[in-house]
Amino acid sequence: MSKDKCICTFSQRMTGDGCRYCNPQEYIDVLHERIEEDEKGKPSGTEAQVCEDIARRQQFGLHKYGTTVAQNPLELRQWLKHAYEEALDQAIYLRRAMAEIDAITGHDELADMVRAGKGAQA
Numbered sequence: 001m002s003k004d005k006c007i008c009t010f011s012q013r014m015t016g017d018g019c020r021y022c023n024p025q026e027y028i029d030v031l032h033e034r035i036e037e038d039e040k041g042k043p044s045g046t047e048a049q050v051c052e053d054i055a056r057r058q059q060f061g062l063h064k065y066g067t068t069v070a071q072n073p074l075e076l077r078q079w080l081k082h083a084y085e086e087a088l089d090q091a092i093y094l095r096r097a098m099a100e101i102d103a104i105t106g107h108d109e110l111a112d113m114v115r116a117g118k119g120a121q122a
């Protein structure tokens with residue numbers, strides 16, 4: 001290990017963030033393993049996007065309601081009512097989006113129902 005090739009700052013060396021010249025490779029390998037361990041538990045892809053959306057919703061909620069969900073004193077029945085109403089909204093949004101796709105693709109919902117009915121009788 002030759003420290004003469006190192007261009008790290010003193011603090012980089014002290015915190016162990018230094019390069020291969022000022023830190024033994026074994027130590028750098030351990031750091032890489034730790035980073036990989038941390039990354040393993042983290043979601044990726046779509047799940048990571050959902051986590052980002054949740055974080056954004058939390059910030060939005062904090063500004064709108066001035067409290068976190070955990071600290072919000074609503075009663076259990078009120079939480080269920082909120083969830084139920086949002087499920088109703090979701091069904092409406094899904095149906096609306098499907099209608100738009102059906103209009104573009106010429107999809108025939110009634111024909112599907114007839115086919116499904118015939119399949120059930122067989």
Ligand SMILES: [Zn+2]
Binds near residue numbers: 007019020022
């Ligand atoms: Zn260095």
